[in-house]
Amino acid sequence: DQQVKQNSPSLSVQEGRISILNCDYTNSMFDYFLWYKKYPAEGPTFLISISSIKDKNEDGRFTVFLNKSAKHLSLHIVPSQPGDSAVYFCAAHPLQGGNQFYFGTGTSLTVIP
Amino acid sequence: NAGVTQTPKFRVLKTGQSMTLLCAQDMNHEYMYWYRQDPGMGLRLIHYSVGEGTTAKGEVPDGYNVSRLKKQNFLLGLESAAPSQTSVYFCASRPSGSAYEQYFGPGTRLTVT
Numbered sequence: 047d048q049q050v051k052q053n054s055p056s057l058s059v060q061e062g063r064i065s066i067l068n069c070d071y072t073n074s075m076f077d078y079f080l081w082y083k084k085y086p087a088e089g090p091t092f093l094i095s096i097s098s099i100k101d102k103n104e105d106g107r108f109t110v111f112l113n114k115s116a117k118h119l120s121l122h123i124v125p126s127q128p129g130d131s132a133v134y135f136c137a138a139h140p141l142q143g144g145n146q147f148y149f150g151t152g153t154s155l156t157v158i159p
Numbered sequence: 160n161a162g163v164t165q166t167p168k169f170r171v172l173k174t175g176q177s178m179t180l181l182c183a184q185d186m187n188h189e190y191m192y193w194y195r196q197d198p199g200m201g202l203r204l205i206h207y208s209v210g211e212g213t214t215a216k217g218e219v220p221d222g223y224n225v226s227r228l229k230k231q232n233f234l235l236g237l238e239s240a241a242p243s244q245t246s247v248y249f250c251a252s253r254p255s256g257s258a259y260e261q262y263f264g265p266g267t268r269l270t271v272t
Contacts, residue, residue: 050201078259089163089249089263090202135201139259145190145209146217147261149202 049073050138052150060158065123067153069136072117076148077141081110081121084133084152093134094121098141126157161185163264165250171270172240180235180267182250188262189255191233192217193225195246196266202249208233209255240271 051070059065069079077098082090096103096110096119103110109122123130133152140146166181182191189210194202204217206225214225222244224236233252237244247268251261 048201052201055199080259080261082261082263087266089251089265090261091263092260095259137202145207145215146204147192147259148204148218149194151199151201 047072048151049076050136050148050150052134052136052153054153055151056154056156058156058158059126061128062125065121065126065130065155065157067121067123067134067136067155069119069121069150070117071119071138071148073138073140073148074117075140076138078139079110079112079119080137080139080147081108082135082137083130084135090135123155126155128157128159131155131157163250163252163262165248165264165267167267168265169268171272172237173272174241176240177236177238178240178269179237180248180250180269182233182235182252182264183231184233184250184252184262185231186252186254186262187230188252189230190253191227192251192253192261193223193233193235194249194251195219196249197246205235205248240269242271245269245271 080095081093084090192207193205208227211230250264
């Protein structure tokens with residue numbers, strides 16, 4: 047059963063506008079969340095993370111929001127650039143019994159110039 | 160500093176053949192992971208290791224074995240390949256402690272016919 051879900055397989059956004067990628071999870075024991083970016087024929091690369099004790103973390107154009115009560119997180123990219131076109135995965139790490147990470151199915155973002 | 164490297168990059172196997180995928184990291188990381196990525200499934204954990212000489216099962220361990228004889232290397236073995244093991248395999252590593260960011264290799268594309 048998929049514990050981390052990204053319900054939008056794809057998203058298209060105009061250059062300069064905001065991209066919002068969403069992620070939902072079911073396990074309340076997850077305490078740390080990460081976003082990875084993946085280009086074709088490459089491995090994922092770390093983008094930004096957030097601990098469950100926070101509700102927002104910002105790094106340049108990238109901001110991650112966490113809503114624990116809704117078990118939902120989102121990644122905002124502002125302004126979006128063509129180089130941001132990639133597949134984005136969210137991942138979650140549980141507090142207990144947790145050396146494992148659980149990944150979502152990914153959202154393919156296309157930024158249109 | 161090569162980071163995480165994977166050998167080979169591509170491989171085609173016949174059903175029933177065996178092979179070993181090699182992952183090497185030069186960052187002195189304690190934790191190492193093997194994932195597979197399939198369309199619509201995201202990244203799923205096969206096996207992982209929390210240190211030299213240790214291994215543990217992930218979400219989808221059946222049909223695979225692993226070994227971590229040296230800290231820098233993590234081997235993934237397929238004893239008798241099946242078409243269901245056709246996938247892209249990613250290795251990742253991370254340091255111990257609260258840094259949960261994983262560093263991924265470029266992937267191995269395996270086709271089993």
